[in-house]
Amino acid sequence: MAQVDTAEAEQGDAGHRETGSGRAGVRRMIGRPEPWRRGLVLAALALLLGLVMLLHAEIPNRIGNLGSLVETFLPWFGLFVPVLLAGALWRRSASAVVALVLPVVAWLSLFGGLLTDKSHSGADLTVVSHNVGADNPDPAGTARDLVAAKADVLALEELTQRDQGTYEKALAKAYPYHAVQGTVGVWSKLPLSDTRPVDIETDYGPLAKTKPEAVKLVYSRALRTTVATKRGPLAVYVAHLGSARVNPRGGFATTSRDRNAQALGRAVAAEPNKRMVLLGDLNGTTDDRVFDGLTSRLRSAQVAAGDGFGFSWPAQFPMVRIDQILVRGVKPESSWVLPATGSDHRPVAAGIGW
Structure with missing residues (x-):
C-alpha cells in the first residue's frame, strides 16, 4: 500500500508540474509576444503605405492639393518598403513582413513596367x-x-x-x-x-x-x-x-x-x-x-x-x-x-x- 500511495503521490506531483509548466508557458506567451503579435504598428504602417499607393486617386485635393502632391512623388513611396522591412526584421515581426506584401504589389503594379528597357530601334x-x-x-x-x-x-x-x-x-x-x-x-x-x-x-x-x-x-x-x-x-x-x-x-x-x-x-x-x-x-x-x-x-x-x-x-x-x-x-x-x-x-x- 505504501508503494501505491508513493506512486500516486509522484503522479500527482508530476501532474502539478505539468500544469505549472503549462501555466508558465501561457505566461511566457503573454509576456513575450510571438512573431505574429510583434510589430503591429509596423504592420499597420505597411498596410497604410499600400493603401496610399493603391488608392492615391481617392486622396482629395481640397486641402493643399494633397492628392496631386502625393501623385507627383508617388514612385518614391517605394523607398518606405525597405525601411519598414528593416524594422520588421529587427522586431522579428511576421505580421509586418506579410503586411509589406501589399505595398510591394501596389508599387510593382504602378511602376514595375518602368524597370525594364522597352526601347526598340528603327525610329522614323x-x-x-x-x-x-x-x-x-x-x-x-x-x-x-x-x-x-x-x-x-x-x-x-x-x-x-x-x-x-x-x-x-x-x-x-x-x-x-x-x-x-x-x-x-x-x-x-x-x-x-x-x-x-x-x-x-x-x-x-x-x-x-x-x-x-x-x-x-x-x-x-x-x-x-x-x-x-x-x-x-x-x-x-x-x-x-x-x-x-x-x-x-x-x-x-x-x-x-x-x-x-x-x-x-x-x-x-x-x-x-x-x-x-x-x-x-x-x-x-x-x-x-x-x-x-x-x-x-x-x-x-x-x-x-x-x-x-x-x-x-x-x-x-x-x-x-x-x-x-x-x-x-x-x-x-x-x-x-x-x-x-x-x-x-x-x-x-x-x-x-x-
Whole structure:
C-alpha cells in the first residue's frame, strides 16, 4: 500500500508540474509576444503605405492639393518598403513582413513596367524637348549640346528675349526651319507650316484685360505647328505650363498650371490631325490627376518605350519627370534623358515611328 500511495503521490506531483509548466508557458506567451503579435504598428504602417499607393486617386485635393502632391512623388513611396522591412526584421515581426506584401504589389503594379528597357530601334523621327532655363549661364553651350543630340525636331521652353538670338544663331545651321511664339520655340530639320500660338490661359497678371495682344504674345507659353515628314504631316505642340510650388502655408500651389493643363487638354482634343506629338515642360508628372485630359488622349513615350523613370528635374539630382513627350497616332520606339546642360532641367528625347 505504501508503494501505491508513493506512486500516486509522484503522479500527482508530476501532474502539478505539468500544469505549472503549462501555466508558465501561457505566461511566457503573454509576456513575450510571438512573431505574429510583434510589430503591429509596423504592420499597420505597411498596410497604410499600400493603401496610399493603391488608392492615391481617392486622396482629395481640397486641402493643399494633397492628392496631386502625393501623385507627383508617388514612385518614391517605394523607398518606405525597405525601411519598414528593416524594422520588421529587427522586431522579428511576421505580421509586418506579410503586411509589406501589399505595398510591394501596389508599387510593382504602378511602376514595375518602368524597370525594364522597352526601347526598340528603327525610329522614323527623333524629337527632343528642353526647358533651357531663363537663368541659364551658358545658352550657347546648351545649344551646342542640343545640336549634338541630332534630333529632327527640337522644342525649347523658357526662352528669354535676351537669349533667343543666341539660340537662333547657334541652331541655324543644323535646323533651317524654326518658329518662336513668346517663350517657347520649335527648331526642325523638316519644313514647318501653320504655326500659331495656343491659348492656354496664361495668367498675365492683374492688367491682363488691358494689355494689347502684342504684349500678351510675348508671354505666350504654347504653340502648335505642322512638321512635313516623309510619312505625312505631324502636328507638334510645344508647351510650358505654369509653375508648381510646395508652400508650407498653402500646400502644393498649382493654380496656373492646372488651368493651363485644362486649356491644353481642350486644344489637344480639338486637334484634327490624327498624328501628333506634345513636347514641353508640364511642371507635373503624368501620374498627377490634373493631366487626365491629356493622358486620356496621348501616350507617354517614357512609359511606352523608356528605360527607367526618366526623371528630368532638378538637373543635378533628378527626382521627378516634369518634362514630357506625349504622342498620338505614332508609336514611341525609344525614350531617354540627355545629360545636363546649363539649365536646371535635363533634356528629354524620344524616337517615334509610324
